[in-house]
Amino acid sequence: MTRPLELHPDRLFPADPTTRDIARTLYAEIGALPIVSPHGHTDPTWFATDAKWDNATTLLLAPDHYVFRMLYSQGIALDDLRIPHRGGVPGTYPRAAWKLFASHYELFRGTPSRLWLDHVFAEVFGFDVRLDADTADLYFDTITDRLAGDDFRPRALFDRFRIDFLATTEGAHDSLDAHHAIRASGWKGRVVTTYRPDGVIDVEHEQFKGAMETFAALTGEDVYSWSGYLAAHRKRRADFRAAGATATDHGHATAQTANLSTAECEALFAKIVGGTWDAADAELFRAQMLTEMAKMSVADGMVMQIHPGSYRNHNAGLFASHGRDKGADIPVRTEYTRALQPMLDVVGNERDLTIILFTLDESVYARELAPMAGHYPCLKLGPAWWFHDSPEGMRRYRELTTETAGFYNTVGFNDDTRAFLSIPARHDVARRVDCAFLARLVAEHRIEDWEALELAHELTDGLVRKAYKL
Amino acid sequence: MTRPLELHPDRLFPADPTTRDIARTLYAEIGALPIVSPHGHTDPTWFATDAKWDNATTLLLAPDHYVFRMLYSQGIALDDLRIPHRGGVPGTYPRAAWKLFASHYELFRGTPSRLWLDHVFAEVFGFDVRLDADTADLYFDTITDRLAGDDFRPRALFDRFRIDFLATTEGAHDSLDAHHAIRASGWKGRVVTTYRPDGVIDVEHEQFKGAMETFAALTGEDVYSWSGYLAAHRKRRADFRAAGATATDHGHATAQTANLSTAECEALFAKIVGGTWDAADAELFRAQMLTEMAKMSVADGMVMQIHPGSYRNHNAGLFASHGRDKGADIPVRTEYTRALQPMLDVVGNERDLTIILFTLDESVYARELAPMAGHYPCLKLGPAWWFHDSPEGMRRYRELTTETAGFYNTVGFNDDTRAFLSIPARHDVARRVDCAFLARLVAEHRIEDWEALELAHELTDGLVRKAYKL
Amino acid sequence: MTRPLELHPDRLFPADPTTRDIARTLYAEIGALPIVSPHGHTDPTWFATDAKWDNATTLLLAPDHYVFRMLYSQGIALDDLRIPHRGGVPGTYPRAAWKLFASHYELFRGTPSRLWLDHVFAEVFGFDVRLDADTADLYFDTITDRLAGDDFRPRALFDRFRIDFLATTEGAHDSLDAHHAIRASGWKGRVVTTYRPDGVIDVEHEQFKGAMETFAALTGEDVYSWSGYLAAHRKRRADFRAAGATATDHGHATAQTANLSTAECEALFAKIVGGTWDAADAELFRAQMLTEMAKMSVADGMVMQIHPGSYRNHNAGLFASHGRDKGADIPVRTEYTRALQPMLDVVGNERDLTIILFTLDESVYARELAPMAGHYPCLKLGPAWWFHDSPEGMRRYRELTTETAGFYNTVGFNDDTRAFLSIPARHDVARRVDCAFLARLVAEHRIEDWEALELAHELTDGLVRKAYKL
Known part of the structure; x- marks a missing residue:
C-alpha cells in the first residue's frame, strides 16, 4: 500500500493551539531566509567541478x-548497502542497496534522519509517496533521472537552496586546490574553507607523519622545530584566510588545554616529533596547541571552534575493515570547567576573540558551558551537535542554556553535514524548533511577541554572521 | 472525610486535547494486550504451591x-511497619503496620508507587474509596477477606492479569526446584527462570563461598579450576534453558568488561578462589566474566542483560540490622563507552547475539547508550529501570534515546518487580506513557498516525518477544 | 519606541487552557502568602540601621x-558598569552605568534576571514602560526619587514585602553586631543569622589565618588545638542560636565527608594549623568537618545545609583585579553517593537531624540525591540552586526528584539572594512554577485537585517551616 508523502506546514510546532499559532507567525517571518552554513563537511570539489552526481545510493546512502x-545496528551488512570498505566499493548493485535501505525505512521513525530525508525527497526531488519497499524502484529511478539534469548540479542546487555562505573543512596539510578552483572559476557562490589542523596536532592520528611532511612542504618551514612549527601554522592560517576562511576547528578527544612555558613547549614538542611521546604527552600537546591556536586567533582574528568528546573508531573490527567515519564514534563524558581554565587564563578576557564550544555531553550545558559562556567575553556556545542536532536535542539545548547564557551568547545553527542535499532540511528543522521554543516563552509570558520576532531573526541570521565574522 | 478512588481513563495522557485524543486512540488498541514480563523478581514458589497470601501487610507492604x-525517610521505624530484620519479623501487629502506612499515604503523591498502589486497590481489590487513616481498617479487612478466596490465589491472579509470559530470576546456585514443580504440576502458566550468576561471580558478595560450594555440588565440576568453572556455567545455563530460560542477567557494580588471555584468566581466577584477591582483582574478574558470558551467549543463544550502577547496601547501619534489599541501594555515575569496549571487541559485531543494557544514570542515555545501540548489532536498550520506571523517567528515556537509537533498538517494558499484584499496574503505566510519547510525535507531525499505531504494538508486544526470543 | 511593561497574571503558567486554569486556581490560594526566606545573603546592617539606599546603580546593578x-560576557567592561574593584569604586557616573545596562537589556531575554527585574520595576517601583536605552533616564531618576522616601527604607520594604522570616549568613568569625543591633532596636521584623564556618574550615581560603585569629578572640578558646577548635565551634553555634539562627551552611568545593578517629583528626588538624598541609589534607579536613558539624547538629538541633560544587574564582585575571563573587564561579561535576557515606555512617539514621543538600550538578538529582533523600531520615533536598533558580531549572528539579523523593523530602524555596528588592519576585517565580508543575500532575490525573492544593501550601509554607524549625 503506497502512502502519501506530505510535509505538514506545522511540523515540529507544539500541538497546543496558542503556542502553535505563535510559532507559525514567527516561522512565517524567518523560515525562508537565506542559509548561512558556517560549519560543515561538504566536498569543495563538487563546487569546483560542478560535476553531476550519479545515483541515489552514491549520493544519499553511502556517505551518510x-x-x-x-541499518547496521539492526544486523544489515554494510556490503549489502554498498558502503565502501578499505578494499574499495562492494559489488552490490546500487539499486539493490537502495531497495534494502527502503525496505527498512521504518527504523528511522522518530529520528532526525527521517525528517531530513523526507524533506529531501519531497522538496528536492518532488516525491509525493513515501519511501518503502514498494516505492524503492520509483525512488531510485526518479532520483537517477533528476540527477542527470543540469538543474541538479551542485552549483544549481546551491542557488536553489538559497545558500548565502557555506564553509567546508580542510586539514592544515590540504592544498586548498578545490577552493582555489572555485575562486578561479568566477562562480559567485560563497564557499570557503575552515582551518582544521588536527592532522598535524594529534600525534596519535595514523596520518600524523604524512601530514607533517606535507605541512613542511606547503610552508617551507622547519616544522620539526617548535618555532618553525608555529610559523608554519601562521602561514597556513594566512593561506586559509586568503581562501576566505574566517574560522578554525579543533576536534579533540577532550577539552583539555594547557599553558606551558616556551621551554616546556620545546621539550614536549621534541618528544612529539622525536617519537618518544606517550599518551599523556600526546594529550598535553593537543592541550597546549588549543592555547597556541587561541593566541594566534587573538592575532589574526580567526574564530576558533572546539569540538571535543568523541571516542573515535570505537568498533575496532569495523575500523580494521572499513576505516574512519563509519558511524562507530561514541561520545564520552567531557569536562570543561577545569579543562579550559589554562587557556582562559591566557585569553579568557579578550573581547575581540571568539571561541565557540561544542559538546556531545549534554550534562555540561547547564552545569559548565552556560555559566562559562555567560561570563567570559571570548566564549560562545555552538549549537546542539551531532547526535543532538535533532528536535529533542535542540529543545534541550535551549532549555538548558538560555537561562544562564542567554540567547546572545549562542551562534545560530551549524548543519555540520557532508550530506549536501539535506542542508535546507537541517536548517528548516532548526528554525522550526527555535520558533517553537520562542513561542513557548511568549505563550508563558516570559518574553513579548516582538522580542520573540527579533530573537527569531537573531537565531536564524544575526548571531551566526556576527559570531563567524561574515 | 472519605475520598472517592477512581482511576481516570485519561490518566498519564497529556492535557492538550489534540495530543490526548491521539493517545487515547493508540491506547484503545494496545491497552488490553496480554502481558509479557521478561524480567522480574516474583517468587516462583507462589506459582509452584499456589498457596494463598495472608494479609495486606505481608503481601503489599513488607516486600516493597x-x-x-x-516511610523510613520520614522518620518512621521499620519495626513499626513490620519489616523483617535479621532477627526475624517484628512483633508489630500487621493491622497496626498497615494503619501507619495508610496514615502517611500522602507521602507518595507524585510517585509511581502511588499510581501502582491505587491501580491495585481499585482494579485488583475493587476499592472505591481512597486509602487514608480513616479507611485503613476497611482496606485491611477487605484485603484479608479477598485473599482468603480461591480467586486470589497466585495462579488465578496470573490468569486474571492475562500474563502471557513471566520470567523470574534465580542464582547459578539455585536448584530450580520451584520451576520444576511448576512444570510438574501441569499448570499451563508460562513462568520461567533467568540465569543470574552474580553470586558465583562477585567474590565481594558475602555469600560467594557458599554459592560456589552449591555450584560445585549441582554441576559436579571442579569449579575451583578456570576450565571447570566455565564448564559449570555452561552446564547450569543448559539447566536454566531446560527450565525455559531465554535470558541471563548480570547485576554488576559497574559496566566494566575485560578481554584477558586464557593465561591471564587462569592467574586471576586462582587469586579469586585462593582468597588472595584485592578489590581491583574482584572488579577485573567481574569484568572478564561479562565477556565470558557474552561468548557463551553467542554459543547457546541466551539473551544477556546487564544491570550496572547501583551502590548496594549504602546504609551500613541498616545493612547490619536488616540485611539486603531494604531500599538503601543508591545509584552511582556509570560509564559505558570505554567500559564495554573490551567485550564489544570480541562480540560487538555478532548479529545473532542480543545484549540488553540498563542504567540508573540517565546522563548516559543520549551520550553513550543510544549511540552504541544505534551502531552495534548486538546491543539493545533495556527500558527505564528502577527509580526511572516512572512516568517522567519513561518520558525522558524516550526523549533521550529515540532520536539516536530509534524505537527498534529498544526491547519493550520490564516490570522488574517482586510485587506481583502490581504487574498489570506497571505495564499499564508504561503503555500509557509510550502512547503519550507517540501521540506527541504524531501531533507534531513527526510521524504518521498509522506509524504510531504500528509502534504502539511494537513497544507493547513485538519488540519484547523478538528481543527475548519468546 | 517606548514599550509598555505589564506583568501578565498568567506568566509562567502553561499555555494549555486546562492546565493553566488549574495552575491559576492553585496560585490564587497561595500566591499572596507571607514570605519565608530561610537562606539568603542580604546585609543585616540594612535592617540594623534602616538607612536609605541611594540610587539604582548602587542598589540594583553593582551587587548583582x-x-x-x-553584560561582561558580551564585552562590556566592569568599570563602565561601576562595579567595584580591589582599588575601590570606578569613577563612572552611576547614571552612565545604568544607561549602559539599560541599552543592553535585551541580553536578559529568557533569563530569570529579566523576570526578577521586571517584577521589581513594575511592582516595587511602579513602572509601566519597559527598560531600554530610551527609558534609562526615566528609570534612573524615578528610582533615585523613590529611594529618598521613607517608604523605601529597608524595614518599610520588609513589611511591604510581607516577609515573615529572613535569614542572612555570617561567618564563624563574625561579631553578629548587626543582628544584635536589630534585636536591640525593638523592631519586630524577624531577621536572623546562619552559621557559616567555611572561613575557619577551608584552609585554602585566603582569609583563613585572619578568620582563625578572630575566632580565637571571640571564643576565648585555644582554637589551634583540636579540642579547643571544636569547643570554639560549639560556643559560636550557641552565640548564633542566641541570635535566632536555626541553621548552619557549608559551601564546600565538593560533597566529600570523612569519618576519622580522634587521633587521626588531631594529626590532621596539626598539619592544618601548622601550615604543613597539602591540597589533599585541606580536602580531608573540610570533609571531616562536615561530619563534626553534623554531630554538633545532632546535639544542638541546628539544621545543616551543604552547598557543594562551585569552582570559585575561575577567572584568575578578574579575581586579581576585582576579588570574589564577580560572576566567575563555575560549577563542576559533583559526586554525592560515595562522598556522603562516611558522614551518613555516623548520623544517617538520626530522625531528629536535618541535613539539606543542594547541587549545581543537575545530573545528580534523579541519580543520587532523590534516592538518598527518599531513604535516609536525616536527608532533605534543598531547592534548585543558583543557576538553576529559574523556571526551567525549577521544573527540571521537580520532574527529576519528585518520583523518587516525593514532595515531602523537599524543603520549599530559598531565594539565596543579596538582591533584597528581588525577594518577592523570586518567591513569586517559585510559586508559579510549583503551581504549574502541580497543575500538570492534576491535568494528567496523577494526583487529585485537593491534593495539589494541599501540596501548594506545603511547598510555599509548610515544608520550609518544618525543615528549618521555624
Whole structure:
C-alpha cells in the first residue's frame, strides 16, 4: 500500500493551539531566509567541478553514517548497502542497496534522519509517496533521472537552496586546490574553507607523519622545530584566510588545554616529533596547541571552534575493515570547567576573540558551558551537535542554556553535514524548533511577541554572521 | 472525610486535547494486550504451591522497598511497619503496620508507587474509596477477606492479569526446584527462570563461598579450576534453558568488561578462589566474566542483560540490622563507552547475539547508550529501570534515546518487580506513557498516525518477544 | 519606541487552557502568602540601621553578579558598569552605568534576571514602560526619587514585602553586631543569622589565618588545638542560636565527608594549623568537618545545609583585579553517593537531624540525591540552586526528584539572594512554577485537585517551616 508523502506546514510546532499559532507567525517571518552554513563537511570539489552526481545510493546512502549506522545496528551488512570498505566499493548493485535501505525505512521513525530525508525527497526531488519497499524502484529511478539534469548540479542546487555562505573543512596539510578552483572559476557562490589542523596536532592520528611532511612542504618551514612549527601554522592560517576562511576547528578527544612555558613547549614538542611521546604527552600537546591556536586567533582574528568528546573508531573490527567515519564514534563524558581554565587564563578576557564550544555531553550545558559562556567575553556556545542536532536535542539545548547564557551568547545553527542535499532540511528543522521554543516563552509570558520576532531573526541570521565574522 | 478512588481513563495522557485524543486512540488498541514480563523478581514458589497470601501487610507492604523506604525517610521505624530484620519479623501487629502506612499515604503523591498502589486497590481489590487513616481498617479487612478466596490465589491472579509470559530470576546456585514443580504440576502458566550468576561471580558478595560450594555440588565440576568453572556455567545455563530460560542477567557494580588471555584468566581466577584477591582483582574478574558470558551467549543463544550502577547496601547501619534489599541501594555515575569496549571487541559485531543494557544514570542515555545501540548489532536498550520506571523517567528515556537509537533498538517494558499484584499496574503505566510519547510525535507531525499505531504494538508486544526470543 | 511593561497574571503558567486554569486556581490560594526566606545573603546592617539606599546603580546593578556577568560576557567592561574593584569604586557616573545596562537589556531575554527585574520595576517601583536605552533616564531618576522616601527604607520594604522570616549568613568569625543591633532596636521584623564556618574550615581560603585569629578572640578558646577548635565551634553555634539562627551552611568545593578517629583528626588538624598541609589534607579536613558539624547538629538541633560544587574564582585575571563573587564561579561535576557515606555512617539514621543538600550538578538529582533523600531520615533536598533558580531549572528539579523523593523530602524555596528588592519576585517565580508543575500532575490525573492544593501550601509554607524549625 503506497502512502502519501506530505510535509505538514506545522511540523515540529507544539500541538497546543496558542503556542502553535505563535510559532507559525514567527516561522512565517524567518523560515525562508537565506542559509548561512558556517560549519560543515561538504566536498569543495563538487563546487569546483560542478560535476553531476550519479545515483541515489552514491549520493544519499553511502556517505551518510547517520543512515547506515542504524541499518547496521539492526544486523544489515554494510556490503549489502554498498558502503565502501578499505578494499574499495562492494559489488552490490546500487539499486539493490537502495531497495534494502527502503525496505527498512521504518527504523528511522522518530529520528532526525527521517525528517531530513523526507524533506529531501519531497522538496528536492518532488516525491509525493513515501519511501518503502514498494516505492524503492520509483525512488531510485526518479532520483537517477533528476540527477542527470543540469538543474541538479551542485552549483544549481546551491542557488536553489538559497545558500548565502557555506564553509567546508580542510586539514592544515590540504592544498586548498578545490577552493582555489572555485575562486578561479568566477562562480559567485560563497564557499570557503575552515582551518582544521588536527592532522598535524594529534600525534596519535595514523596520518600524523604524512601530514607533517606535507605541512613542511606547503610552508617551507622547519616544522620539526617548535618555532618553525608555529610559523608554519601562521602561514597556513594566512593561506586559509586568503581562501576566505574566517574560522578554525579543533576536534579533540577532550577539552583539555594547557599553558606551558616556551621551554616546556620545546621539550614536549621534541618528544612529539622525536617519537618518544606517550599518551599523556600526546594529550598535553593537543592541550597546549588549543592555547597556541587561541593566541594566534587573538592575532589574526580567526574564530576558533572546539569540538571535543568523541571516542573515535570505537568498533575496532569495523575500523580494521572499513576505516574512519563509519558511524562507530561514541561520545564520552567531557569536562570543561577545569579543562579550559589554562587557556582562559591566557585569553579568557579578550573581547575581540571568539571561541565557540561544542559538546556531545549534554550534562555540561547547564552545569559548565552556560555559566562559562555567560561570563567570559571570548566564549560562545555552538549549537546542539551531532547526535543532538535533532528536535529533542535542540529543545534541550535551549532549555538548558538560555537561562544562564542567554540567547546572545549562542551562534545560530551549524548543519555540520557532508550530506549536501539535506542542508535546507537541517536548517528548516532548526528554525522550526527555535520558533517553537520562542513561542513557548511568549505563550508563558516570559518574553513579548516582538522580542520573540527579533530573537527569531537573531537565531536564524544575526548571531551566526556576527559570531563567524561574515 | 472519605475520598472517592477512581482511576481516570485519561490518566498519564497529556492535557492538550489534540495530543490526548491521539493517545487515547493508540491506547484503545494496545491497552488490553496480554502481558509479557521478561524480567522480574516474583517468587516462583507462589506459582509452584499456589498457596494463598495472608494479609495486606505481608503481601503489599513488607516486600516493597519502594514503599517502606519512603516511610523510613520520614522518620518512621521499620519495626513499626513490620519489616523483617535479621532477627526475624517484628512483633508489630500487621493491622497496626498497615494503619501507619495508610496514615502517611500522602507521602507518595507524585510517585509511581502511588499510581501502582491505587491501580491495585481499585482494579485488583475493587476499592472505591481512597486509602487514608480513616479507611485503613476497611482496606485491611477487605484485603484479608479477598485473599482468603480461591480467586486470589497466585495462579488465578496470573490468569486474571492475562500474563502471557513471566520470567523470574534465580542464582547459578539455585536448584530450580520451584520451576520444576511448576512444570510438574501441569499448570499451563508460562513462568520461567533467568540465569543470574552474580553470586558465583562477585567474590565481594558475602555469600560467594557458599554459592560456589552449591555450584560445585549441582554441576559436579571442579569449579575451583578456570576450565571447570566455565564448564559449570555452561552446564547450569543448559539447566536454566531446560527450565525455559531465554535470558541471563548480570547485576554488576559497574559496566566494566575485560578481554584477558586464557593465561591471564587462569592467574586471576586462582587469586579469586585462593582468597588472595584485592578489590581491583574482584572488579577485573567481574569484568572478564561479562565477556565470558557474552561468548557463551553467542554459543547457546541466551539473551544477556546487564544491570550496572547501583551502590548496594549504602546504609551500613541498616545493612547490619536488616540485611539486603531494604531500599538503601543508591545509584552511582556509570560509564559505558570505554567500559564495554573490551567485550564489544570480541562480540560487538555478532548479529545473532542480543545484549540488553540498563542504567540508573540517565546522563548516559543520549551520550553513550543510544549511540552504541544505534551502531552495534548486538546491543539493545533495556527500558527505564528502577527509580526511572516512572512516568517522567519513561518520558525522558524516550526523549533521550529515540532520536539516536530509534524505537527498534529498544526491547519493550520490564516490570522488574517482586510485587506481583502490581504487574498489570506497571505495564499499564508504561503503555500509557509510550502512547503519550507517540501521540506527541504524531501531533507534531513527526510521524504518521498509522506509524504510531504500528509502534504502539511494537513497544507493547513485538519488540519484547523478538528481543527475548519468546 | 517606548514599550509598555505589564506583568501578565498568567506568566509562567502553561499555555494549555486546562492546565493553566488549574495552575491559576492553585496560585490564587497561595500566591499572596507571607514570605519565608530561610537562606539568603542580604546585609543585616540594612535592617540594623534602616538607612536609605541611594540610587539604582548602587542598589540594583553593582551587587548583582547575575546581571553584570551577562553584560561582561558580551564585552562590556566592569568599570563602565561601576562595579567595584580591589582599588575601590570606578569613577563612572552611576547614571552612565545604568544607561549602559539599560541599552543592553535585551541580553536578559529568557533569563530569570529579566523576570526578577521586571517584577521589581513594575511592582516595587511602579513602572509601566519597559527598560531600554530610551527609558534609562526615566528609570534612573524615578528610582533615585523613590529611594529618598521613607517608604523605601529597608524595614518599610520588609513589611511591604510581607516577609515573615529572613535569614542572612555570617561567618564563624563574625561579631553578629548587626543582628544584635536589630534585636536591640525593638523592631519586630524577624531577621536572623546562619552559621557559616567555611572561613575557619577551608584552609585554602585566603582569609583563613585572619578568620582563625578572630575566632580565637571571640571564643576565648585555644582554637589551634583540636579540642579547643571544636569547643570554639560549639560556643559560636550557641552565640548564633542566641541570635535566632536555626541553621548552619557549608559551601564546600565538593560533597566529600570523612569519618576519622580522634587521633587521626588531631594529626590532621596539626598539619592544618601548622601550615604543613597539602591540597589533599585541606580536602580531608573540610570533609571531616562536615561530619563534626553534623554531630554538633545532632546535639544542638541546628539544621545543616551543604552547598557543594562551585569552582570559585575561575577567572584568575578578574579575581586579581576585582576579588570574589564577580560572576566567575563555575560549577563542576559533583559526586554525592560515595562522598556522603562516611558522614551518613555516623548520623544517617538520626530522625531528629536535618541535613539539606543542594547541587549545581543537575545530573545528580534523579541519580543520587532523590534516592538518598527518599531513604535516609536525616536527608532533605534543598531547592534548585543558583543557576538553576529559574523556571526551567525549577521544573527540571521537580520532574527529576519528585518520583523518587516525593514532595515531602523537599524543603520549599530559598531565594539565596543579596538582591533584597528581588525577594518577592523570586518567591513569586517559585510559586508559579510549583503551581504549574502541580497543575500538570492534576491535568494528567496523577494526583487529585485537593491534593495539589494541599501540596501548594506545603511547598510555599509548610515544608520550609518544618525543615528549618521555624
